[in-house]
Amino acid sequence: MIEHYVLIKHLHITAATLSILFFMLRAWWSVREVPLLQHRWVKVVPHLIDTALLVLGVMLMVMLSLWPHQHPWLAAKLIALLAYIGLGTVAIKRGSTPAIRGVAAIAAILAFLYMLGAVIRHSPLSWLA
Numbered sequence: 001m002i003e004h005y006v007l008i009k010h011l012h013i014t015a016a017t018l019s020i021l022f023f024m025l026r027a028w029w030s031v032r033e034v035p036l037l038q039h040r041w042v043k044v045v046p047h048l049i050d051t052a053l054l055v056l057g058v059m060l061m062v063m064l065s066l067w068p069h070q071h072p073w074l075a076a077k078l079i080a081l082l083a084y085i086g087l088g089t090v091a092i093k094r095g096s097t098p099a100i101r102g103v104a105a106i107a108a109i110l111a112f113l114y115m116l117g118a119v120i121r122h123s124p125l126s127w128l129a
Helices: 002-032 040-063 072-094 098-121
Strands: none
Touching: 002 040, 002 072, 002 098, 072 098
8 A cells, every 4th residue: 555655645635625725615605605505516526525535644644654642743633624624614504694604714724724734844833833
């Protein structure tokens, strides 16, 4: 499996990029109350992307023997991931007003940027490390 590391890593990065870009588009549609947000494909595609992202991330974690209890940056990333998911649901569908959805979307994007910094810097301090 390690011989496929580079491919899996690049697929994971691609899935992460698609995930945040599609999230930002859907969040914009949610704040603007665009009816396109209700189309079936718009509801299904993010689940496919995020499932691939999660599977690829777990594969990398196992492949490299990186465990959250041994690597604080990974634990911080996973906690931020939960925050990103929670904020994302508020931004896309659970926020009662466009303003609430907009604030949640910005917070979700900030959580994503924190995760990116934690991964790049290998530190729970993210970009501040």
